[in-house]
Amino acid sequence: MSDTFQLDGKSVPFEAGQTVMQAALAAGHYIPHLCYHPEFKPHGSCKLCTVKVNGRTMASCTMPAEANLSVESDIDELNDLRRTLVQMLFAEGNHFCPSCEKSGNCVLQALGYDLEVHTAGFRHMFPERPLDFTHPDILLDFNRCILCELCVHASAEVDGKHIFAFSGRGIDKHLIINSTSGQLKDTDMALTDKAMQVCPVGVILKKRVGFSVPIGQRRYDKSPISAQALVDAPRTGAVHE
Amino acid sequence: MTILAQSNDENLSQILARYDHNPANLLQILREVQESQSFIEADSINYLSQQLGISRADIEGVAGFYSFLHLQPQGEYRVLFSDNITDRMLGSQLLMEQMCQQLWLQPGKVSEDGLVSINTTSCTGMCDQGPAMLANGRAITRLSHQRVQEIGQLIRNRTPVADWPADFFQVEDQIHRSGPLLDNQLTAGDVLRQGLLLGSKAIVDVIKESGLRGRGGAGFSTGLKWEACRNAQGDARTVVCNADEGEPGTFKDRVLLTRQADLVFEGMTLCALAVGAQQGFLYLRGEYRYLLEPLQDVLQRRRERNLLGNNILNQPGFNFDIAIHLGAGAYICGEESALIESLEGKRGVPRNRPPFPVTHGYLQQPTALDNVETFCSAALAIQLGDENFRAIGTEKSSGSKLISVSGDCPRPGIYEYPFGVSVKQVLQDCGAVNTRAVQISGPSGMCIAENEFHRKLGFEDLPTAGAFMIFDDSRDMFGVALNFVHFFAHESCGFCTPCRVGTSMLKQTMDKIAAGHGTRHDLNEIEHLDQVLQISSHCGLGRTACNPVLHTLKHFRPAYENRLKSLDFEPAFDLDGALARARQMTGRDDAGAHLKSEGI
Numbered sequence: 001m002s003d004t005f006q007l008d009g010k011s012v013p014f015e016a017g018q019t020v021m022q023a024a025l026a027a028g029h030y031i032p033h034l035c036y037h038p039e040f041k042p043h044g045s046c047k048l049c050t051v052k053v054n055g056r057t058m059a060s061c062t063m064p065a066e067a068n069l070s071v072e073s074d075i076d077e078l079n080d081l082r083r084t085l086v087q088m089l090f091a092e093g094n095h096f097c098p099s100c101e102k103s104g105n106c107v108l109q110a111l112g113y114d115l116e117v118h119t120a121g122f123r124h125m126f127p128e129r130p131l132d133f134t135h136p137d138i139l140l141d142f143n144r145c146i147l148c149e150l151c152v153h154a155s156a157e158v159d160g161k162h163i164f165a166f167s168g169r170g171i172d173k174h175l176i177i178n179s180t181s182g183q184l185k186d187t188d189m190a191l192t193d194k195a196m197q198v199c200p201v202g203v204i205l206k207k208r209v210g211f212s213v214p215i216g217q218r219r220y221d222k223s224p225i226s227a228q229a230l231v232d233a234p235r236t237g238a239v240h241e
Numbered sequence: 242m243t244i245l246a247q248s249n250d251e252n253l254s255q256i257l258a259r260y261d262h263n264p265a266n267l268l269q270i271l272r273e274v275q276e277s278q279s280f281i282e283a284d285s286i287n288y289l290s291q292q293l294g295i296s297r298a299d300i301e302g303v304a305g306f307y308s309f310l311h312l313q314p315q316g317e318y319r320v321l322f323s324d325n326i327t328d329r330m331l332g333s334q335l336l337m338e339q340m341c342q343q344l345w346l347q348p349g350k351v352s353e354d355g356l357v358s359i360n361t362t363s364c365t366g367m368c369d370q371g372p373a374m375l376a377n378g379r380a381i382t383r384l385s386h387q388r389v390q391e392i393g394q395l396i397r398n399r400t401p402v403a404d405w406p407a408d409f410f411q412v413e414d415q416i417h418r419s420g421p422l423l424d425n426q427l428t429a430g431d432v433l434r435q436g437l438l439l440g441s442k443a444i445v446d447v448i449k450e451s452g453l454r455g456r457g458g459a460g461f462s463t464g465l466k467w468e469a470c471r472n473a474q475g476d477a478r479t480v481v482c483n484a485d486e487g488e489p490g491t492f493k494d495r496v497l498l499t500r501q502a503d504l505v506f507e508g509m510t511l512c513a514l515a516v517g518a519q520q521g522f523l524y525l526r527g528e529y530r531y532l533l534e535p536l537q538d539v540l541q542r543r544r545e546r547n548l549l550g551n552n553i554l555n556q557p558g559f560n561f562d563i564a565i566h567l568g569a570g571a572y573i574c575g576e577e578s579a580l581i582e583s584l585e586g587k588r589g590v591p592r593n594r595p596p597f598p599v600t601h602g603y604l605q606q607p608t609a610l611d612n613v614e615t616f617c618s619a620a621l622a623i624q625l626g627d628e629n630f631r632a633i634g635t636e637k638s639s640g641s642k643l644i645s646v647s648g649d650c651p652r653p654g655i656y657e658y659p660f661g662v663s664v665k666q667v668l669q670d671c672g673a674v675n676t677r678a679v680q681i682s683g684p685s686g687m688c689i690a691e692n693e694f695h696r697k698l699g700f701e702d703l704p705t706a707g708a709f710m711i712f713d714d715s716r717d718m719f720g721v722a723l724n725f726v727h728f729f730a731h732e733s734c735g736f737c738t739p740c741r742v743g744t745s746m747l748k749q750t751m752d753k754i755a756a757g758h759g760t761r762h763d764l765n766e767i768e769h770l771d772q773v774l775q776i777s778s779h780c781g782l783g784r785t786a787c788n789p790v791l792h793t794l795k796h797f798r799p800a801y802e803n804r805l806k807s808l809d810f811e812p813a814f815d816l817d818g819a820l821a822r823a824r825q826m827t828g829r830d831d832a833g834a835h836l837k838s839e840g841i
Contacts, residue, residue: 044593045737047777057776062593084773088742122746122766123813147735165298166588166735167305169571171745173735176305178298180283 003067007031008074014065021049021061024073025233030226031073032082032115034089034107035148036061037198038233040157046089046148048082048111079115086112087121092171094126094143095201101210102202104218108146109201110225125171132177134185138196139205145175150198158194163187175203252277253288264293265604267586271304272527272569276378279319280311306588306734308362308570309378309527316351316358318396322384323373325364325489326724327647327710333372336389337361343393357396363572363728364489365528368647368710369415369654377402378530381409410531414496415654418670420641421625421633422501422617423657429503430548432620436511437556439623444515445471448619450627452639457483457575457612458682458706460638463619466609469599471516473607478518480509480561481603481610483580484525487572488683489728490708493643494613496655498525498532501617502539506563508616510548511623513561516609521563524580527570536565572732576780577610579734590736591780614643614707634660638699646671648680648711660699667709668694675714678796683708684725685785688718688792718793719755719800725789726751733782740783743774747787753813759805767794 004011005020007029014023019042024031035046044059051060052072060073072078089108097103111117132140147166152175155163163184167176179186189195196204215221220228256273260266270289274281281304290297304310322328322337337348341359346352349360367373370382376392379402388409395405416423436444449464470478482505486494497505509521525532540563543549553559566584568574574583578592581602602608611619618640622630631639638660647653650673658667668676679694681687682705689696689703696702712721730748735741747770750763771787778784794801817836824834 044779047738047779050777059593059779064595081773081777084769085738085777088738088746088773091746092742123749125745125749146738147741162296162298165296165302167298167302168735169306169308170730170733170735171741173741176298176301178296180287180297 003065005065005067005069005071007071012065018065019061020051020053020063020065020069020071023065024060025230028230028233030229031060032111032226033061033229034111034146034200035150037150037200040150040153040198043149046085046146048085050078050081052078082111083115083117084121086115086117087119089146090117091120091122091124092127093145094124094129100144100202101205102144104213104215104221106202106220107200107225108144110220110228113220114224114226129174132184133207134183135187135189135207136185137191137207138184138189139207140177140184141203141205142175144201145203146201147173147175148200150200151175151195151204154198155189155193155195161188161193161195163189163193163195249278249282249285250288253285254292257289257292262292264295265584265586267293267295267300267303268307268569268583269566269586271300271307271310272567275310275569279317280313280315303586303588306571307527307568310569314351314355316356317399318357318402319375319377320357320359320392320396321362321365321375322359323363323365323367323371323375324361324724324728325368325371326721327368327490328364328372329724330648330716331372333384336372336384336386339386340389340393343390344396356399362528362570363487363732364491366486366492366495366526367412368490368492368645370413371647375528376405378527379410380412380528380531382412412495412499412531413654414500416496416500416657417646417652417654418656418658420657420659421621422497422504422614422641422643423655425501425504425617425621425624427501427504427507427620427624429507429543429546430554432507432511432623433514433548433554435623436514437554437559441471441515441517444511444623447627448515448622451622451630452627452637453615453618453622453630454638454700455612456614456618456642456706458488458686458704460700460704463611463615466599466611467512467515469597470518470607470609473600475600475607477520477604477606478513478516479603479606479608480512480516480518480521480563481580481584481608482509482521482523482563482616483575483577483610483612484523484529485568485575485580486526486529486613487568487575487732488685488706488708489725490645490647490680490683490710491706492645492647493655493707495529495532497613497617497643498529498536502536503543504617504620505613506539506543506549508618508620509563510553510561511620512609512611512616514559516607518609519560519562520603521561522584522603523563523565524574524584525565525567526574527568530567533565533567540565571734572728573734573780573782576782579780580610581608588734590734591782612706635697635699635701637701642698642705643707644698644705644709645707646709646711649673649676649713649716650711658698661697663695663697664689664703665694667698668711671711673711673713676711677714677716678712678718678721678793680708680710680712680721680789682706683710684728684789685781686788688721688789688796690796717800718797719804722789722793723751723755726786729782729786733786737777737779737783739773739777740779740786743770743778743783744786746770747774747790749813751790754801754804756815756818757804757806758811758813758815759801760811761805762811764794764801764805
């Protein structure tokens with residue numbers, strides 16, 4: 001028999017080594033999240049999955065599950081926080097959903113709908129972030145980058161290529177490419193890379209594909225992310241170290 | 242290969258050899274490259290990448306994290322004005338303007354001849370003898386109109402910084418009140434001999450019994466920390482001394498490292514004996530680069546006296562040595578897990594905890610990490626015995642504490658008190674009059690007003706890492722908060738959403754109020770941002786980044802409200818301001834080149 005903890009009053013079983021997020025998803029309970037990806041070691045940067053444990057707030061994706069914890073997630077205070085964090089991410093970058101190829105498949109947009117983010121909330125920062133269109137098959141639109149780090153890990157840990165890294169600090173933190181020119185064409189990035197598949201937003205795109213699936217019939221058009229995340233969640237699964 | 246490229250590779254290979262080609266020393270390698278080249282060229286990064294087996298993007302990422310490492314050409318002379326509020330109060334902004342005019346350049350830019358670049362930097366720890374600057378990394382104090390003019394001349398004449406007048410680089414200790422730490426007449430090795438007699442477990446017990454708590458601010462029991470590290474599973478233990486004294490307004494570790502370096506190293510070696518560590522690091526903030534050689538001399542002397550190295554004091558198997566790592570301009574590295582990342586040559590991003598450094602620290606091995614003053618106090622606790630140590634200070638804050646006093650008072654400098662001294666007493670001792678507010682423990686600490694001056698420094702009441710900045714009734718407390726908010730935005734590591742975006746938004750909103758476009762809506766937004774930062778930030782930086790605003794709003798709300806327009810909402814966009822660039826380009830500044838009303 002495995003141990004359990006309480007999530008919003010419901011009993012959640014867990015195995016040793018699982019985080020609160022992993023156990024919750026495996027048991028069919030949704031905690032909103034953005035930078036967490038079931039196949040990668042969680043690092044807890046987006047803070048959308050913040051929960052309250054015995055009155056203290058912490059990221060559920062990195063918090064080890066322990067027996068008899070009392071975890072609160074679906075409460076007004078935390079949903080307000082999540083809405084604000086989504087607004088902050090929208091304000092930080094340049095997100096123009098109607099013209100974005102990722103619209104309907106975008107995790108940030110889907111969270112915006114699901115958490116009922118109805119307004120911009122903050123003044124947008126309109127940063128200048130030039131595109132990288134140098135690669136024959138792949139386009140990078142940094143305007144949409146939310147610094148989730150998934151491409152960095154996918155490229156390093158699965159593809160063994162180390163194509164992406166972060167430079168800068170604070171609001172100037174940004175993705176960089178592993179080549180002297182700083183351009184993607186001078187790397188060995190390929191369409192078959194895992195790094196092609198993990199971007200939750202529309203930064204890493206396959207060229208010459210435009211709206212082949214019409215808007216309205218895309219992933220999160222069919223079911224909201226809160227339902228979709230549970231379908232995608234592995235009941236057991238290997239995590240890339 | 243050109244001769245130039247060849248000599249560059251030679252230079253790099255020498256640096257690499259000094260650091261054993263060890264990727265964990267990447268930050269130290271980059272720092273030396275920066276010192277020898279004024280900026281880190283793409284070719285250098287490629288070479289290092291090849292030699293160290295780290296991707297070039299990862300190297301660039303590390304270089305891009307630290308303020309003192311540059312990936313773009315900088316001036317031959319790099320001048321950084323310390324931008325703490327105390328420097329500003331002493332007129333640093335005017336002095337910087339003066340120097341920019343003298344040398345014909347704009348802040349943040351390199352002069353057209355590539356000779357010089359001028360910018361600001363976070364507090365350099367010279368608040369009691371400011372305004373201060375760093376010239377090619379060397380600390381200069383007591384800037385005045387005349388001194389700045391002389392420096393401008395020296396730069397114009399291309400005089401190497403090493404040949405500038407020695408009194409520019411004079412850093413005074415300015416000790417106005419001393420106690421058992423500063424008066425300590427330790428004979429190097431005495432505490433270690435006592436420690437060896439006690440045995441390692443008994444050392445931990447004495448430290449625990451002494452009630453010593455970490456002097457970096459958080460106040461965790463030092464004895465418990467050492468015990469946990471001692472009991473942790475691991476192959477190689479490490480002792481780390483946090484000398485990354487970055488909290489604006491704090492400079493007591495600088496004085497301890499200058500006056501009592503032996504006491505610091507004695508404390509570290511004692512800790513090594515207690516926890517069973519063989520390797521030690523002193524992580525010294527880059528701003529204190531000038532202390533590197535003197536400290537290395539002290540280490541060398543200790544090696545010669547058999548107080549470091551193998552079989553210390555002829556005790557078989559007691560092997561321990563200390564290396565000094567320098568920071569490179571990142572406040573966040575004062576956070577213990579970020580410091581360890583930085584020691585490992587990475588970007589200084591705080592780790593997820595648990596696990597804590599005592600079990601998984603440097604290279605994932607058990608690590609005892611303490612502040613400079615904590616190690617000194619630990620040595621003192623062994624020297625005096627736990628009972629005598631506990632007799633100093635208060636029940637929950639034993640021992641004495643160094644306070645760094647700066648701001649509006651005639652006698653700024655270092656004051657050592659037993660814990661429990663009142664704010665009022667410190668103000669009286671340093672001669673402060675008409676005091677409006679005191680910022681305790683720096684921007685991340687507390688701002689208190691006159692009605693709280695009876696409060697006492699100590700973990701029971703006002704915990705402090707040592708900063709004590711005084712503001713008299715001529716000071717605008719909104720301006721103080723504004724300076725601190727800019728500091729946090731500049732120093733956020735950028736890892737988590739709330740701190741990366743929130744500190745930047747807080748800065749924008751405060752700037753909007755400062756520019757006279759603020760409204761009640763903006764005060765509400767500030768309170769909203771404060772809340773988000775407090776509950777969801779990854780580390781202490783984000784959680785405390787809103788403190789300066791929260792505390793000044795609480796005590797000095799009129800300082801904010803006087804600046805507000807009486808509207809409910811006012812856009813930040815300033816139509817007339819947007820035309821400034823056009824005016825600059827056309828060289829016009831007459832009435833016709835301005836819109837009649839401000840804002841929209």
